[in-house]
Amino acid sequence: MNKVQNNKAWFMVLPVLVIVALNAVVPLMTVVNYSVQDTFGNNVFFFEGTRWFSEVLASERFHGALGRQFSLTATILAIEIPLGVAIALAMPRSGFWASVCLVLMALPLLIPWNVVGAMWNIYALPDIGLLGYGLNWLGIPYDFTQQPVSAWFTVILMDVWHWTSLVVLLAYAGLQSIDENYYRAAQIDGASRWAVFRYIQLPKMKHVLTIAILLRFMDSFMIYTEPFVLTGGGPGNSTTVLSIDLVKAALGEFNLGIASAMSIIYFLMTLLVCWLFYTITMQGEKS
Amino acid sequence: MGLEWMAWTWQTATFFIMIAVFLIGMSIWEMARPGGDPRTGVLGLDTTRGDRLFISLLTSAYIHLAWLGLATGPLWIATILSVIVAVAIFRWV
Known part of the structure; x- marks a missing residue:
């Protein structure tokens, strides 16, 4: 049977296209325009060509922010993925406690980013916060407002607290979809706990873990609110x-050309990751 | 509402017009000679013509950035490189 082609459906997506055009395409075009010009305000612009791109690509400040961004993302992934899988494996498969665990896991995900930042800011303050005061009381020097290592530790801990649940829920969904017969067969073969994980659970979780890794990669790569509220990018830098540096350049220094060039480079990185995410997911579904 | 705040230049306008021309051209090509189902290329990816255009545009953006960051010659060399890579992508990816 031939498919009926009805082009009226295009009108149904027209409102979405108009909204996307207004809130994404037009601002993006403006950013591209700003990225090749300089301005001192009053809508007076001077053409600068690719100067800002060359400057950004050669700037140590950008390299530093990019390096910190990748370090943060890599650390977050290295902690959250194994931890999320471990928690999902430890959770009960059914019954009352399974529901309790799921609700508890979902709770951090429901808290807005700026609230998480504010919460952890107070929690980690060295003089009144439970975490900060407790660590100092134990003799561990800790002050996230003064020491870079403490600030990093707090940012990572905060992200792990906020987002490991997402990995847990995805891994748990993957585990729930495994047929009971696989476990019975493994039991009959006398397979060890590790062998069950390595040859049954991990392959079955492959696709959800791919999604989890890519979601966490993208989210942590675009992270802004939580570290901004917690540390404001400090101590020092x-x-x-990347996102905090971008806002500093655009709004703090009113350096629109540099900020726009940074935005485009940042956008291209995110776009590449999105494309990889989409491609891997689609190829995975097909296979 | 004027468009002064968007700070248009003829160079950036040409850039966006070229992308629009690519999209319209691809649509006309698709209507005239449909590309059919996705095909598997050398990278093992299943791609349609639209996917290949997207990959070509993204690759060309990275080639230009790499040129600006690493090379010292004129930028049009990066553009020529991008066109060669785009042809290769359309042919083999």
């Missing part, structure tokens, strides 16, 4: 990741 130690927790200034």
Whole structure:
């Protein structure tokens, strides 16, 4: 049977196209325009060509922010993925406690980013916060407002607290979809716990873990609110990741050309990761 | 509402017009001679013509950035490189 082609459906997506055009395409075009010009305000612009791109690509400040961004993302992934899988494996498969665990896991995900930042800011303050005061009381020197290592530790801990649940829920969904017969067969063969994980659970979780890794990669790569509220990018520049640096350049220094060039480079990185995410997911579904 | 705030230049306008021309051209090509189902290329990816255009544009953006960051010659060399890579992508990817 031939498919009926009805082009009226295009009108149904027209409102979405108009909204996307207004809130994404037009601002993006403006950013591209700004990225090749300089301005001192009053809508007076001077053409600069690719100067800002060359400057950004050669700037140590950008390299630093990019390096910190990748370090943060890599650390977050290295902790959250194994931890999320471990928690999912430890959770009960059914019954009352399974529901309790799921609700508890979902709770951090429901808290807005700026609230998480504010919460951890108070929690980690060295003089009144439970974490900060407790660590100092134990003799561990800790002050996230003064020491870069403490600031990093707090940012990572905060992200792990906020987002490991997402990995847990995805891994748990993957585990739930495994047929009971696989476990019975493994039991009959006398397979060890590790062998069950390595040859049954991990391959079955492959696709959800791919999604988890890519989601966490993208989210942590675009992270802004939480570290901004917690540390404001400090002490010094130690927790200034790409997005924070971008806002500093655009709004703090009103350096629109540099900020626009940074935005485009940042956008291209995100676009590449999105494309990889989409491609891997689609190829995975097909296979 | 004027468009002064968007700070248009003829160079950036040409850039966006070229992308629009690519999209319209691809649509006309698709209507005239449909590309059919995705095909598997040398990278093992299943791609349609639209996917190949996207990959070509993204690759060309990275080639230009790499040129600006690493090389010292004129930028049009990066553009020529991008065109060669795009042809290769359309042919083999």
